[in-house]
Amino acid sequence: MDQIWAVLDNRDLSMVYQRKSGMDSLLKVFAVCFTALLLSLASYCEAGAAITNQTQSTTHNTIQAAVDAATAGDSILLDTGFYLVTQAVTIDKALTISGALEAATFIHLSNARSDNVFTVNASGASVTLEKMTIRFGDYGIMSSNGNVNVLNCTFQLNGYSGVAYSNSPTAGSAATTWAANASDGGAIRIANSTSSEIADCTLISNDSGITLEDCTNGNIHDNSITGSNQSGIHLASSSGTGSQGCASTTVSDNTCSTNKENGIKSIGGLGNTITGNTCADNWNAGIMVSHPGQITVQTSTLTGNNLYAFSGKGLTGNAGGSIHVTGTTDDAGATWALKLLNNTISSGSTGGAASPTGLNIESAPASSAISVGNSGNGNTFSGVSNGVDILVQANAADTTVRDNSLGSTTGIQNDDTGNTLTATYNWWGDETGPGGAGTGAGKTVSTDVTYSPWWELEALRATATTFVLRAPTVLGPVESIKVYLDLTSDWGSVSSIGTRLTYDSSKVTFTSLAAGSGVPSSWSATYSETGTAGEIDVVIKDANSADNITSAPSSLEVLAVTFSRNAEACNDAVDFAFNATAGDGSNMETEGRYIKRVNTQSNTIVEATTTNTAVSGPTVTDYAFIRGNVNNRLSHRLDLSDVIDLAAYLYSGLTFSFDCAAAKDVNNDGAEDISDVVTLVQAIFNTSGVTIAAPNFSDPGIGVPGVVAGNGGSIASQLSCAEGETCN
Structure with a gap:
């Protein structure tokens, strides 16, 4: 028990819960109870918590021993309990490691932040970690290659001691706090994966949240990330620019709040989609997009972001707006393109901008393509008090703003001098259109913006x-x-x-x-x-x-x-x-x-x-022209009687008013004539058990009683066909 108590003392877990003055006694009670709970769990594990290879039906004393003895493809189950590891559990093969219960299966590193809790190095293999709580590592899970799936896990205090920041931070105080209490690690970092899923996880007070670096086909969804010193979710580029990054990766339905950098940050990459996320009260931009290559940000809700001009590390540059766009692309195979569709942006703060800004397009290369809304898929801006909904500082000529609802003091501001921004079909808060450089009483528009026509009713844009x-x-x-x-x-x-x-x-x-x-x-x-x-x-x-x-x-x-x-x-x-x-x-x-x-x-x-x-x-199309409703029955039924009537027309020597008889060489005899009609009609009759003779032009007719030259058809009754029925 001494080792476990030393870990708890080293972590000083009570510090995690110091949030507000006046709560010390209550927090101490909570810390004592929490410590007692961990000690009881530790005693339970020492008494024989099982680590079972379910595939081989074997048990092991440590997680690493179970991994080493496993064969690729095995499944390992960790019983509920408290597992103390002194160094990273290293995984080098395809495995599934599952806890019995996420809230009661704890994996802790004994010497906080000295190593990762799990290190995965399984090139070409898939590793799944699920249903466990991972704490106190440099990284909770770190992988340099291999496809790592993380499902239904909780991460706390990885890469970070939990010491609280100042209630009124400055860039200097933030940098000092971070340097003394963080290791630049975090909850999850996966690099070079070709298919990783991170889903249904809870991340609380880690140095960084979920990071995918230079990965393809990633899927990050339904996670909650709060209180990170860095970004909640980070699609990272190893080069730090657009020459690398993630591709074909989806970030969906996550909640990223109170993180001390961005809610979601994307650097470089190609063909990624960020959709359905909620980003609230983050220190910097709710969503930061840098050096994008064909990125779509859609149906996300951003509220109260951009609180400070600096991050939890004391660095500046990522706090230009609730959505902040910057950088060029260095990937020759990528087109600098960004779509922002159906997002809701409200109540942002100034951060590092001159005034509160909903969307800040800070920089973009020439010939980039930025769509801020499109037909029926506009964004909604509101509550950016005394601020700017959309600020365009670069490449206005290749940016289109359409079908958005503008709600701040300034709706659109174009600072790209000399270049005109196209911003038609937006709702400016008034049926008369924009004010400022505009002619109406709505939200202000700057010069160099084409705003007419605009929506006279907000509902029209959607x-x-x-x-x-x-x-x-x-x-x-x-x-x-x-x-x-x-x-x-x-x-x-x-x-x-x-x-x-x-x-x-x-x-x-x-x-x-x-x-x-x-x-x-x-x-x-x-x-x-x-x-x-x-x-x-x-x-x-x-x-x-x-x-x-x-x-x-x-x-x-x-x-x-x-x-x-x-x-x-x-x-x-x-x-x-x-x-x-x-x-x-x-x-x-x-x-x-x-x-x-x-x-x-x-x-x-x-x-x-x-x-x-x-x-x-x-x-x-009408290649089989005999399908026409030749006999003009009111039912417009296309059946065998039409075939018979058409044959009667042609064989009786009558003129067919719509002369298609020679339009196709059906029988391949080199001529387009009446014999082609005979071939087609014969084929239809054969499928119905009816045979007709070759045409006798000296005595027109088709050999059916009642049909003679000049009759012109109307012979369905000769085959016992009633009106609307199919002749057999």
């Missing part, structure tokens, strides 16, 4: 609306082609809906337009030809749109557009699509799909662009 072109899957040459425009939207109050359709005018001709079945009866359908062959603008409108708002269904058939085939192209595929060029939004009626609604406050029409995906419209 509209989720999609258009789909639809056509029957089977169409014959004697029928017109009808293309339907369907709409699905979460924005039901609209005054007009429209799009520009494109098609091949050498194959089809526009003939008519009608409102779809889901459109209110008071609405009208209109169209206009653009003057360019194969383009037509189609619109439905509420006749009273200037006076009121009509509530259209959230999902409806909007329009039915009819085309006729051109005879010379009757067997060709016909593609229908939306306008391929969306344009710049200055005239949405002729640049793509759009919806409009009436703003009754100002009696103006408000336009909303819609989800602009690369989905093309339907393709209508």
Whole structure:
């Protein structure tokens, strides 16, 4: 027991709980109880806590002995208890080490911060550590290679003694405290992994939190990281720049709070996604992105970050805003690109910026691509008191700001002198648009910002609306082609809906337009030809749109557009699509799909662009032209009776009004003539057990009683086919 007590005395665990003055007596009681608990656990383990290789059914006295005796792929179970290690447990093979219960399986390093608790060096192998509490190491888990998975674990006081920082820290006092009490270690550091998962872990008061360095296909999710001296989560680059870093790694659904650097920091890397995280009350930026290569930060909530201009180590540079972007990329294979989508940023402090800043784009190389929101995926800024929502200091020309809700004193400030920032379709807090250099009464905008048009209602920026072109899957040459425009939207109050359709005018001709079945009866359908062959603008409108708002269904058939085939192209595929060029939004009626609604406050029409995906419209083909609804039955059933009627037309010497007879050399005889029709018809009849003779042009007919020259068909009754039934 002496050794264990020495460890506790060396750690001075009571210091961990000294948070506020006036609580000393209570904290002492807590520390004594906590110590007693550990001692009881220690006694339990000494009495024979089991370390079992479940694969081999063997038991061992120490964790290291169990690892050394294991074969790659084995599973080791640690019973509940207190395990004291004097040096790192080294793992060099594929293993799974599991505690019986996360809250009652403790792995402690005896001489605090003198070594790691676990060191993994298992190149090419997968190691899983789960369901245990790891304390007092330099790193709790350190790996230089191998794929390490850490699941359902707790980490405390790794790389850090737990001595509290000053309640009113300065850069100098922070540096002093850190130097005396930290080892520059932390909870987890994994390098060069090709597939690591860190999930459902709790990290409290470590020097650093979760670090992945130069890893690929990493997955960090559902963890809670609080009170770290450095960043809560760090996607690190061994070079410290964009020439290295993590790739194809996801950081999702984590909570990073009260860390003394960034909540999440990403340096370099390629193709990483940071999504669904909550970062609150961190000393520096909630999310810091440096030297990014195609990084997406989305659906995250950042609150009360950027508290100080320095980190827990006393260093400056990472406190430019709630989201701080900086650096160039040094990776020749990476494009400097960053997307910030659907994030909520509120209540940030000044930190190292001149004023509280929600997003600070401090530096970026030429030809970078930064998207701060896009159609329907904007960010929400609020509560950045007397501050700036979006500050752009570099490369404004390659930055777009769209569909954001701006709530601070200054909405957007462009300090990249001489370069214009595109910031259209944002909500500025007032229907009149931005103030400052703008013309309205909303949040201030600086010069060199293109802000018009803007959203006159905040709800417009988040509209989720999609258009789909639809056509029957089977169409014959004697029928017109009808293309339907369907709409699905979460924005039901609209005054007009429209799009520009494109098609091949050498194959089809526009003939008519009608409102779809889901459109209110008071609405009208209109169209206009653009003057360019194969383009037509189609619109439905509420006749009273200037006076009121009509509530259209959230999902409806909007329009039915009819085309006729051109005879010379009757067997060709016909593609229908939306306008391929969306344009710049200055005239949405002729640049793509759009919806409009009436703003009754100002009696103006408000336009909303819609989800602009690369989905093309339907393709209508008719290579088997005998499938047409030749007999024009009201049911439009395409069945054997149509085949018979078509044969009767052709064999009786009648003129087929849509002459596709010689459009395809079906029988490969070198000629495109009536014999090809015979071949096709014969094939259909053969599948139905019906045989027809070769054509006899001196006595037209198909050998079926009742069919003679000039009859023209209508012979379904001869085969006992009733209306709408399939002939057999």
